[in-house]
Amino acid sequence: MKQTVLIVDDEPAIRELLDITLSRMGLATISAATLGEAQRQLRASPPNLCLTDMRLPDGNGISLVETIAADFPQVPVAMITAHGSVETAITALKAGAFDFISKPIELERLRNLVSTALRMADASHDPAQAATPERGQELIGTSAAITTLRQQALKLARSQAPVHIQGESGSGKEVVARLIHNHGPRAAAPFVAVNCGAIPHELMESELFGHVKGSFTGANRDKPGLFQAAEGGTLFLDEVADLPLAMQVKLLRAIQEKAVRPVGSSEEVATDVRVLSATHRNLAREVEAGRFRNDLYYRINVIDVHVPPLRERLDDLPALVERIIQRIAGDGDGRPQLRDGALTAMRNYDFPGNVRELENILERAWALSDGEYISADDLQLNLRPPATPAKAAREMGAGIDFEAALGDLEGYLEDVERQIISAALEQCRWNKTATAKLLGISFRSLRYRLQKLKLDE
Structure with missing residues (x-):
């Protein structure tokens, strides 16, 4: 049975062009010139795809996009927009449109859009067609x-x-x-x-x-x-x-x-x-x-x-740890187990590097462990969350001190900058690339400041 495309446009020439092009692709078409007619066609027999113009005599195509997204979510809908009307296209996409195509319609672009949309419609009816993600490429957790x-x-x-x-x-x-x-x-x-x-x-x-x-x-x-x-x-x-x-x-x-x-x-x-x-x-x-x-x-x-940081979804830690250890150890019998206290130690850690840092911590811990168990000591974590540069600076007494700045403003500012950069370096485990990103400066700027403040020694 042929797949059906609903064409909604008040211009007969456009409807005829789309009908001829889609018929040559082996598709059946249904045409509607108004919003009301399109809605009746949808209720009578939902198509596999809908192509709708933006401006219709009794409304606009955005209304049709919203109706289809709410009542016929299995039907992809593409918007036909005026040339260069980027704002309209973005509005249609936010309303739930699958894609858009601009006038004058390029037939090759139209064919690609229709083919992609129909593949999507097929996949929505047959979930088995969806690709199976590789191990390590899933979103792990139930938080x-x-x-x-x-x-x-x-x-x-x-x-x-x-x-x-x-x-x-x-x-x-x-x-x-x-x-x-x-x-x-x-x-x-x-x-x-x-x-x-x-x-x-x-x-x-x-x-x-x-x-x-x-x-x-x-x-x-x-x-x-x-x-x-x-x-x-x-x-x-x-x-x-x-x-x-x-x-x-x-x-x-x-x-x-x-x-x-x-x-x-x-x-x-x-x-x-x-x-x-x-x-x-x-x-x-x-x-x-x-x-x-x-x-x-x-x-x-x-x-x-x-994407939430790891510290905001610590309930997912057990599942993440299990999956990472499984990946590190492979399918063999030598998979290490966490000792009591190791998971607690991780829950008390802030994970500034998020899941990537968790992977590095577990790989290092496995290398340092006895091969059967990973202890809290193997993790090498500070049990208190790493301080942010601002917090670390405050703890080192780097609050604003007007009296100390008198007579030597440049020296005072250099001391403050030195303490902030030192705290950032410590948080990033002396990874200079990560430190530059954390501080919002370029790597070259960080290197210059390290030399100026004599921190590169």
């Missing part, structure tokens, strides 16, 4: 925070809306992104993750968009970029706040136009990629500070997801 996050991720998997994932370093942002990918219509296609802070600025455009032979010294062959590598799938931009402003402009165009221009090429290459992004920073503050473009912020932050 209220992680249960809500899991439900939110599974819901977002049904959409093509850009999602921004915010959370502290090591909290599991990429795990959430993979969960969204693995349970969506793109699960069988590539998931490509890139850390934007790890790519040198001068190579970033080539890495993301690719380059053609001869475009610069050393470009001895054509090279596809990460957008092309993720074709049909998901591109995860981790630490997106680290993108330089010039690159942010090009990324915005690539997302809006669904096309990229390789370095040295005169032509754009169409791409079919869902973009997910993440950062440990507050993007709204980055926008206020002028370090992140306002238009790109609203384009990638259509839906915001917050």
